[in-house]
Amino acid sequence: MTKKINDYQEHGPYIPSAAASYRSGSRKGLDLTIGTPNSSSPPSSRPISVRGGILLRSLRRHSDSSVISGPSLLVDELLRASGTSSIPELVSEKWQGDISAFRAPSVESPDSNLVTLFIGNKQTHTSSQMYRSPRIGLDLSHPSTRLDPSNKRVQYVSKPYRYFILPHLLTANGRGQTFLGVHDHCVDVLQISKKPLLASKIASLTGLQPQTVDKYLNAYRDAVASGDWNIS
Known part of the structure; x- marks a missing residue:
């Protein structure tokens, strides 16, 4: 590092x-x-x-x-x-104009400035699973969007470049994106394929209500079956 x-x-x-x-x-x-x-x-x-x-x-x-x-x-x-x-x-x-992500090694007293923000190592006894999902807030309603494969918004709207942990805490917004990230982890990593087990696992990881998970899961599978969602 x-x-x-x-x-x-x-x-x-x-x-x-x-x-x-x-x-x-x-x-x-x-x-x-x-x-x-x-x-x-x-x-x-x-x-x-x-x-x-x-x-x-x-x-x-x-x-x-x-x-x-x-x-x-x-x-x-x-x-x-x-x-x-x-x-x-x-x-x-x-910050006194210091926008570096790392504390300068020459700083003698790290606590001399009480208001600081730097990247550091977090010592923890537990490891958190990292999930990926499409970004929150990127949709196709922007006036510049053209429904064409070459359009950047069309290309990126479903790309999984949002990274998160502890999905059960992320309930304020982006529940659909969080569902999708946890769904892909359950299917691709945990190898859960049967719908009842999959829905139960997603609900336990996200904290979503079972009926909400069923709604999202049905919508996702219908989109894949109709070709509206490409999972490749």
Whole structure:
């Protein structure tokens, strides 16, 4: 892990901005952005170019075990916990402009600045199953969407690039996507094929009511049978 950190330049926590100013209102989010550092080496010896990002969608508050779901609400909770009223105040004053995802190794006193946000190792005695599902909030209702296989929204609407754990806690939104991620895990990994056992397992993992699971499962299987959903 340390080697990967040294090999790749990572920026963030970073709160997206537009036109050199931070947004307010309900369209906020916290990203971890990843990129290969610039290199003056000859092309043949340069590292493979890497670019990517992770939008953080949920967090769990340890003091009362509350789960905050949604990118904007996550930022609101971050502002509240930091004792700030705006993103510029958080970044400029509390973080002192430091948007690195990792604590600088030269910092002598890690607790000198009480308001910090860095990636670290979490020591735990239990391992949580990671699930994947389509992203919440991406649909085909946007005016720019063309119902054509070449359209980017059409291509990505069902791609499983949302990653999550503890699905029974994610009940505020995206229940359909959560169902699909747990369903695929039960079928592909746990090899559960019989509908009664599958429905029971999904209900136990997600906390969804059995009738809701049956509704989602029937809709999913009908879509696959009709060709409206391609599982390849």
